[in-house]
Amino acid sequence: MEQIRVLLVDDHAAFRAGLTALLKPVAGIQIADEASSGEQALALVGQVQPDVVLMDLAMPGMGGVAATERLVRDHPHIRVLVLSMADDDDSVFAALRAGALGYVLKGARKAELVRSILAVHGGEAIFGPAIASRLTGYFTGLAKREQGFPELTVREREILSLMAAHMTNPHISERLGLSGKTVRNHVSNIFAKLQVADRAEAITRARDSGF
Amino acid sequence: MEQIRVLLVDDHAAFRAGLTALLKPVAGIQIADEASSGEQALALVGQVQPDVVLMDLAMPGMGGVAATERLVRDHPHIRVLVLSMADDDDSVFAALRAGALGYVLKGARKAELVRSILAVHGGEAIFGPAIASRLTGYFTGLAKREQGFPELTVREREILSLMAAHMTNPHISERLGLSGKTVRNHVSNIFAKLQVADRAEAITRARDSGF
DNA sequence: CGAGTACCCGGGACAATGTCCCGGAGCTCC
DNA sequence: GGAGCTCCGGGACATTGTCCCGGGTACTCG
Incomplete structure (x- = not known):
């Protein structure tokens, strides 16, 4: 043995x-x-x-x-x-x-x-x-931190994931073929749904939620 | 049994x-x-x-x-x-x-x-x-992510911790009794030392490093 | 004592970010 | 045929961040 x-x-x-x-x-x-x-x-x-x-x-x-x-x-x-x-x-x-x-x-x-x-x-x-x-x-x-993650539209999730990759708005708009203004509006809507004030907190929330 | x-x-x-x-x-x-x-x-x-x-x-x-x-x-x-x-x-x-x-x-x-x-x-x-x-x-x-966290001055660590608490620059300046401009300059220096581009990434780095 | 260095405090000018409005296009559901 | 979304963008404005600048303080070294 x-x-x-x-x-x-x-x-x-x-x-x-x-x-x-x-x-x-x-x-x-x-x-x-x-x-x-x-x-x-x-x-x-x-x-x-x-x-x-x-x-x-x-x-x-x-x-x-x-x-x-x-x-x-x-x-x-x-x-x-x-x-x-x-x-x-x-x-x-x-x-x-x-x-x-x-x-x-x-x-x-x-x-x-x-x-x-x-x-x-x-x-x-x-x-x-x-x-x-x-x-x-x-x-x-x-897991507890994950709960209560609001529902986002497809576009919003797409943009949030690019934000989490630390892309600037111009980069995101270029990648998605959108106007810079549109991206900023989407970003703003995401913040409202996540009840956060800025990019930093949004990314923290997304990260904690395993996004 | x-x-x-x-x-x-x-x-x-x-x-x-x-x-x-x-x-x-x-x-x-x-x-x-x-x-x-x-x-x-x-x-x-x-x-x-x-x-x-x-x-x-x-x-x-x-x-x-x-x-x-x-x-x-x-x-x-x-x-x-x-x-x-x-x-x-x-x-x-x-x-x-x-x-x-x-x-x-x-x-x-x-x-x-x-x-x-x-x-x-x-x-x-x-x-x-x-x-x-x-x-x-x-x-x-x-552990790998934690390594290589650059040295910050006392003021910078102070400001970074307030940033990590999701405070805006005006709030930080008020709390510390500084000009808004000074805070922004400190923030900018912190970004340079951390080699990041914005608040979001700075906070992510700080969090990952157990700040 | 003077020179160098590092930190802290701010201003100016400018670009990027975010907010709150607005309207139009497509789409589904009733 | 609306009613209600999602998506796309513009306008005007405040905030944030960048790259300059100079002045003040404290510390070390020669």
Whole structure:
């Protein structure tokens, strides 16, 4: 049976030891090595060749976010699973932006942790319950902003999309073969329907609505 | 051992049958019922009381997205795992906005599917490999947009933040006790530094950069 | 101390943007 | 045959943005 090689990155030796003891008896998972800092992790991945890196975020020196960013950039085949205490929005989204495939809190039960390692190893993305609620909150929050988007005519939607692409009125009129005046009138009507005062706000609204 | 009650929602009877055959022998998972449309699923959840709903997206009548939206709104304790053919951005993010906790492609292997059901049942969020890459692309794409935000002076940041609040130049000048002309000049300088042409784009940039 | 630099404050002249009017053409629905 | 839209444009006007300009202040460097 092929083993999943895991690299542990955490500044607390006791936590690494506990994790090793927890994962040692699991079939299919093998602790390849440990690192106590982001710098050390980056230095080790070359020779250790892990499949999955279990990454803590709060560490002295280079934090887990920066380490993750460099790791996924230099070794795209390695999957990073963040294992952190922090469940605030900033930490979660910073890890995601850095390229982490998963995010699990340190309080996770063994079954959840093992499942997460297996999932991440297969290229799946997985997030613990507390993190999952932040993620869905993020997207359904977006959805909420979408509601109440007024109905626009075909022409108006066409023009709004060109506006959202940061085109000036003359460019739009040229593209559509219209008079500059007509475009400005359409633009004005769009503003009225969206209940906004200017181009800037109209584009913000359109963007938030996934236009 | 407690069973996870799963409700299958898909308009193809053959696919439901295949899925049932696949999941039947799995310990801990139980197919509670099947539905062939979004409407039928909504009608069934009350009496079936599933823990997890396996939801297809492309269905005649009410689609999976709309069904998911109503389902999570009316039954927050039920977790929705989308099982779809579509791997485009629109489908994935529409499902997320609707409140789905997971998204797996129909080509997924049995192990991945079972793992996803278990994860979603525990409140975790999980996404198949193809979907995971879209998700990380979304967030690392955000990160890319954030970089390279030029340095602005104190005054300029002050004015930009008021612009982002959709204030007109006269309002800004009044608020700051400046001449309207001065504000316009500041605004113009901000545009030059941000390398944008108008208010709209400046605000978009500021927003994307978490200003 | 003087020179240079960066920031802040404004004016002038001009182009682009947006507002509130107006009328005409096509189109559907009753 | 209206009644009500959407679309197309004009006129007059205010706002916004651009590219110039100069004066004042504060800071650093030689």
